[in-house]
Amino acid sequence: MRAAATGGVCFGRTKFKVQSSEPPKLVPAPCSRCVALEQEAEGPSIRTPRTATASRRHGPSGCQTPALSAAPPQWHTPRVTAEKLRVAVIGTGSLGKEHARLYAELARTGAVEFAGVFDANPEAARKHAAAHGTRAFTSIAEAAAASDALSIVTPTTTHFDIAKAVLEAGRHVLLEKPMTEHSAQAAELVQLAHDRALVLQVGHVERFNPVFSYLETAAPEPRFIECHRLSPFPARSTDIGVVLDLMIHDLDVVLAFVKSPVVSVDAVGIPVLSKSEDIANARLRFANGCVANLTASRISPERLRKIRVFSGGAQPSYISLDYREQKGFIYRLAGDDAEKSSLLKMLLSANDSAIVSEFAGKKIVREPVPIAKDEPLKLELAHFVECVRERRTPKVSGASAKHALDVAFEITRQIQGAARA
Numbered sequence: 001m002r003a004a005a006t007g008g009v010c011f012g013r014t015k016f017k018v019q020s021s022e023p024p025k026l027v028p029a030p031c032s033r034c035v036a037l038e039q040e041a042e043g044p045s046i047r048t049p050r051t052a053t054a055s056r057r058h059g060p061s062g063c064q065t066p067a068l069s070a071a072p073p074q075w076h077t078p079r080v081t082a083e084k085l086r087v088a089v090i091g092t093g094s095l096g097k098e099h100a101r102l103y104a105e106l107a108r109t110g111a112v113e114f115a116g117v118f119d120a121n122p123e124a125a126r127k128h129a130a131a132h133g134t135r136a137f138t139s140i141a142e143a144a145a146a147s148d149a150l151s152i153v154t155p156t157t158t159h160f161d162i163a164k165a166v167l168e169a170g171r172h173v174l175l176e177k178p179m180t181e182h183s184a185q186a187a188e189l190v191q192l193a194h195d196r197a198l199v200l201q202v203g204h205v206e207r208f209n210p211v212f213s214y215l216e217t218a219a220p221e222p223r224f225i226e227c228h229r230l231s232p233f234p235a236r237s238t239d240i241g242v243v244l245d246l247m248i249h250d251l252d253v254v255l256a257f258v259k260s261p262v263v264s265v266d267a268v269g270i271p272v273l274s275k276s277e278d279i280a281n282a283r284l285r286f287a288n289g290c291v292a293n294l295t296a297s298r299i300s301p302e303r304l305r306k307i308r309v310f311s312g313g314a315q316p317s318y319i320s321l322d323y324r325e326q327k328g329f330i331y332r333l334a335g336d337d338a339e340k341s342s343l344l345k346m347l348l349s350a351n352d353s354a355i356v357s358e359f360a361g362k363k364i365v366r367e368p369v370p371i372a373k374d375e376p377l378k379l380e381l382a383h384f385v386e387c388v389r390e391r392r393t394p395k396v397s398g399a400s401a402k403h404a405l406d407v408a409f410e411i412t413r414q415i416q417g418a419a420r421a
Contacts, residue, residue: 084113085113085385085389086113086115086146086148086149087106087112087113087114087147087148088114088116088118088137088143088144088146088149088151089116089117090118090143090151090152090154091152091154091176092119092124092125092127092153093153095153095176096119096151096154099377099381100117100128100132101132102375103151103381104132104134105378106381106385107132111385112385114132114134115135115143115147116129116143116146116147117129117134117136118136118140118142122136140165140166141165144165144169145169148171148172148388149171149172149388150171150172150173151203151381152166152173153176153203159176159180160181163180163189163200164188164192167193167196167198167200170196170198172384172388173198173199173201174201174202174381175200175202175203176202177202177203177204178405178408179202179398180405183402186398186402186405187402190399190402199384199388199393200394200398201384201387201394201395201396201397201398202396202400203380204249204396204401205249205376205380206250206253207252207253207380207395207396208379208383209326209376210371210372210373210376211307211322211323211326211328212257214321214369214370215257215307215321216257218317219311219317219319220311221312222257222309223291223310223312224290224292224293224310225257225290225307225308225310226293226294226307226308226309227292227293227294227307228296228306229246229247229297229305230295230303230304231298231300231304232301232303233274233278233299234298238274238276240276241269241271241276241278241412241415242269242276242277242296243269243277243280243282243296243408243411243412244412248408249305250296250307251282251294251404251407251408252400252401252404254284255403255407256400258286258292260287260290261286261287262284262407263286265282265283265284265285265410265411265414266282266414267280267281267282267410267411267415268280268414268415268418269415271419277412278297278299279296279298279299280295280411281293281294281295282294304324305322305324306320306321306323307321308321309321315332315333316332316333317331317332317333318330318331318332319369321369326373326374327368329366329369330366330369331364331366332365334363383395
């Protein structure tokens, strides 16, 4: 199913209408369907899903999220014992093999039973199954029948069909990003998981990066955010553009971090080596006044994944963080008597700390940030397993991922529209 090309686009609790010749028009009415899904995502448990009715404001060109069924959901939950949760991986490519590696590590701790892997290439499935002492499945149906929860790590064009089949089989799903090719497909998966009380988590892995955990507590009032995500041209993911391939990570992070409706989007991008955009820039403005500037490129000679945040409030600060290195600096203002402060003296004695600017008795101090390094994908999979065991809504729920996807679709719509003009 394909989302409507024109009409209303829902960004969280606010809907703005996209018109070809005018800037987006803000409609103050809340989107009740997405509010219902967000309430579901914010709830402590998915054991007793809420119900909702359709908003009369939604037409064929409006938000693509279907109304939640007013009838009690049908429970189709797989066997989950207290001792072993059976997990499997569908797709053993460059990222799928990492899912397999980490599930095998979890299995060695006794946390899960690694049931096996499936790949469209049987030889690849057998190779990775042998490497981890598990089973190579011959079909997706066989993998689902032998598992309680599955990672789907396949090309984007296959996400919807595979995830739908697995959910309909009553299995919990960790679906790699981007969630689906179209908004309506994402909405259908969200609805299906809701109706069957199943966990649907989407693989926006930066949400599990210790950098993001630090950022959430260190910058409570973000005013301006700048993201750069650069990569050499990949042999994979050429079925989608750089917005859905790379930028969507930063969209997910920014939307989760700012926690305010998007009121406008301005985007540019160009194809260089592929048919889709290979370089893109997007500027998002939020209802609370925050602005985010995102740049993504997959034709860079170097890899770069950084975020910079200017935060307001009683103690303004500037934070520069590196996702890959899991380190960074925070710059903040020190008072007139800062040099007399024992705390400041201690900070300045540490490596990489310094007074970087001084004017009228005020000083800007640079401090290295305290980040405990860890493997984000490992944390993501552990979170998925925990959510399945406890029937909790994951941090990156289907509804949350659909939000980021809708913003990404608006960015690509603007880029494609400019290319046709």
